[in-house]
Amino acid sequence: MSELFKGEFSRRQILTTTGLGAISAAAIAKMGEEPAAAQQPPTAQPTPRGGSLPPQIKFAPISEQTEVDAGGPPTALPPERRLGFAIVGLGRLALEEIMPAFAQCKLAKPTALVSGDAAKANQIAEQYGIKPQNIYNYQNYDNLRNNPDVDVIYIVLPNSMHREYTVRGAKAGKHILCEKPMATTVEDCKEMIDACKQANRKLMIAYRCQYEPHHRAMIQMIRNKELGSVRLIQADNGQNQGGDLNQWRLKRALAGGGCLPDVGIYCLNATRYLTGEEPIEISARTFSTPGDPRFKEVEESVTFQLQFPSGVLAICSTSYGIHEARRFRVFGSNAWGQLDPAFSYNGLRMMVSRKSSTNNMAENVTEVRMSEKNQFALEMDHMADCVIANKQPHTPGEEGLQDQKLMALIYQAAQTGKTITLPRVSGLDVTRGPAPRTLK
Numbered sequence: 080m081s082e083l084f085k086g087e088f089s090r091r092q093i094l095t096t097t098g099l100g101a102i103s104a105a106a107i108a109k110m111g112e113e114p115a116a117a118q119q120p121p122t123a124q125p126t127p128r129g130g131s132l133p134p135q136i137k138f139a140p141i142s143e144q145t146e147v148d149a150g151g152p153p154t155a156l157p158p159e160r161r162l163g164f165a166i167v168g169l170g171r172l173a174l175e176e177i178m179p180a181f182a183q184c185k186l187a188k189p190t191a192l193v194s195g196d197a198a199k200a201n202q203i204a205e206q207y208g209i210k211p212q213n214i215y216n217y218q219n220y221d222n223l224r225n226n227p228d229v230d231v232i233y234i235v236l237p238n239s240m241h242r243e244y245t246v247r248g249a250k251a252g253k254h255i256l257c258e259k260p261m262a263t264t265v266e267d268c269k270e271m272i273d274a275c276k277q278a279n280r281k282l283m284i285a286y287r288c289q290y291e292p293h294h295r296a297m298i299q300m301i302r303n304k305e306l307g308s309v310r311l312i313q314a315d316n317g318q319n320q321g322g323d324l325n326q327w328r329l330k331r332a333l334a335g336g337g338c339l340p341d342v343g344i345y346c347l348n349a350t351r352y353l354t355g356e357e358p359i360e361i362s363a364r365t366f367s368t369p370g371d372p373r374f375k376e377v378e379e380s381v382t383f384q385l386q387f388p389s390g391v392l393a394i395c396s397t398s399y400g401i402h403e404a405r406r407f408r409v410f411g412s413n414a415w416g417q418l419d420p421a422f423s424y425n426g427l428r429m430m431v432s433r434k435s436s437t438n439n440m441a442e443n444v445t446e447v448r449m450s451e452k453n454q455f456a457l458e459m460d461h462m463a464d465c466v467i468a469n470k471q472p473h474t475p476g477e478e479g480l481q482d483q484k485l486m487a488l489i490y491q492a493a494q495t496g497k498t499i500t501l502p503r504v505s506g507l508d509v510t511r512g513p514a515p516r517t518l519k
Contacts, residue, residue, distance in 0.1 A: 128160050128230065129467035132185065135519045150450065154519055155185035162463040163190030163228045165213075165253070167220070167244055168235040169199055172258070176424060177235060178207060180455035185518050186463035187456075190228040193220055220244070224251035231256055231462055233285075237333040238340060242267035249278040256462045258285045260344050260486070261479025263335025268483045272476040283462050283472035284479035287454040288345065289352055290461055290515050293418055293427045296449065297409070300431075301353055306411025309391050312353060314346035314407035316422050317380075317398035321373060329373055337367075337377030339486055342405075343397030345422040347489075348482055349407055350385055350393040355507030358393075358485065360386040360500055363493040368400065383489045388503050425451060461515045471512030478510045 132154045155161075164187055166173050181189050191213040194200040200214045213228060223229050232248040233256045234241055241262045245255050255275060261284050262268045275282035288294045301309055317338065320328065327333040328341055351357065363383035367374040380398035387393070406419035414433035420426060428446065435441035465472045492499045 128162055129186075129463075130156065130160055132156060132518065151519060153185065158188060161186055161188040162230040162466060163188060164256075164459065164463075165189075165191035165193060165215075165223055165226075165229045165232045166235060167193040167232060167248075169194045169196065169203060170235065173235045174203065177233065177455050177459075178203065180453045180459065181207070183453040183456035184460050184463075185456075186467065187231070187459040191215065191223065191226060193217065193223075221247055221251050223248070223253060229253060230466060233459070234258060237327040238335050239263045239333050242271055245271040245282070246274040249274040249280045249282075252278065252280070254281040254283075254462070254466050256283050256285055256459070257479070259348075259479065259482075260335065260340040261476065261483055263340070265480065265483050265487060268476065268480040272480065275476065281462075281465055281472060282476040283458075283465065284474050284476065285458055286348055286474040286478065287458045288349065288422060289474055289511075290457040291427065291454045292449050292452055293429050293447075294349075294352075294421075295515075296429065296447065297416055297418060298353060300416055301409060301411075302355070305414070306409060306416055306431075307413030309354065309389070309409055309411050311410040312350050312391060312393040312407060313410075314349055314393065314395045314421075315397070316342045316345045316405050317396070317401040318342060318403045319401060320399035324372055329375075329377055331376040334377060336486070336490070337374065337379060337381075338397045338399040339378065339381045339489065341399075342422070343381055343383075343395070344482055344486065345405075346395035346397055346407070347383075347385075347485060348478075349421070350387075350391075350395065351481070352508075352511070353407075353409060354387050354389065354391055356387040356389060356391070357481070357504040357509065358385040358501060359388055359503055360384075360498055361485065361488050361492050362498040363489045365490075365493040371400075373399065381489065381493065383492070424454060427451070457515070460518055464516065464518070465512075473512045473515050475510070475512055481510045 135154050136152050138151065161184070166177060166189060169192065178189060181187065189207050189209060192200045192204055192209060193215045195217055197216070201211070204211060204214055213226065215222065223232065230253065232253045234244050234248070235258050236244060238260055241257050245257055248255050257271070262271060272282060300306060334340065361383065363381060365378045365381050367379040371379065379400045382396045385393040385395070405422040406417065407421045408415055408417035414431060416429070416431045418427055418429050420428065429449065430444060430446050432442060432444040435443045462472060488499050
């Protein structure tokens with residue numbers, strides 16, 4: 080169960096107690112003092128956050144042009160100018176991936192925590208140098224509006240809670256980065272978008288793969304026709320979910336579904352950003368092993384097929400009952416390209432297969448090696464970059480809303496056994512903002 084539901088003590092009581100102590104201490108300290116005007120130095124003005132990255136330090140080349148460019152040393156904003164992020168929910172993803180990723184960020188830093196477990200929050204705050212007064216619980220979450228240390232709220236809660244904390248966060252005047260899936264219903268997604276628009280705040284959904292170098296390279300390869308005309312995409316993402324049967328991912332009210340919104344969404348989203356298109360047909364099947372206690376409320380496995388306007392067919396599978404598999408392969412008229420693994424946090428591998436240009440009897444299968452980047456750092460820096468430059472995120476709320484609509488139709492197609500036809504959508508990447516820029 081999410082750490083949101085663990086016991087907590089009243090932050091209001093703590094603030095009241097410490098506030099009285101501060102007043103008493105101040106009154107005692109003032110006894111025998113000279114006038115304040117003669118004692119106090121001028122008030123320091125806060126350093127404005129954001130701005131341009133410093134110029135990259137350049138070195139003379141030490142390798143011939145036959146060798147891969149290392150890219151040069153990284154640049155970053157000074158810590159005091161990086162945008163402050165409040166992390167809402169201190170579960171596995173937040174503590175194992177997101178918090179450590181800030182060490183690789185160039186524009187973002189953690190400045191506040193929101194948790195229902197005060198002891199855990201205090202421990203994490205100490206570990207990452209977060210001020211004790213910047214620890215919040217779910218009752219006083221709205222007080223973030225008064226905290227100038229926080230520019231962006233990153234919501235890492237069970238799916239069904241994304242709407243509430245996005246809406247409250249936007250009303251508190253903060254920009255929102257929300258984990259995927261965006262929510263559990265189309266209506267909730269729309270409400271999240273509307274709340275951020277009304278507050279004039281940015282909303283980004285954390286589709287980390289769309290910021291990862293291997294995925295960016297595959298997108299460019301497809302768009303540049305390096306594989307020829309794409310005909311077919313196969314995508315699989317699954318894992319053997321188990322252990323604690325009370326975990327929120329196995330509760331429909333909290334997760335909104337089983338494998339599909341958790342890991343299957345990666346396959347769905349990949350077919351859309353690889354092609355840039357929106358599907359015009361959907362068919363699907365679901366299955367859950369009878370009597371398996373893990374799947375009393377949510378589905379075990381889903382397969383679905385999508386057809387796109389250009390004629391591309393996508394065949395996707397996802398499951399909570401298989402050994403880990405996270406891959407996709409794009410079949411073109413001249414070559415195929417794949418990532419395997421594709422959806423993992425690290426260790427991604429890219430392969431391309433095409434006929435040899437020197438031997439008509441040979442097929443060249445080559446690995447495209449690229450420097451690995453922290454996916455969470457990339458997405459958080461992109462969010463910060465969008466706030467600093469006042470531009471639309473690459474994966475805004477509309478991107479999450481579209482996946483939510485399509486997942487609802489996948490469930491409908493599986494339930495009815497019928498193929499669902501959708502209206503054609505003109506243009507490419509219609510739900511996405513500008514491509515993320517590379518930060519050196």
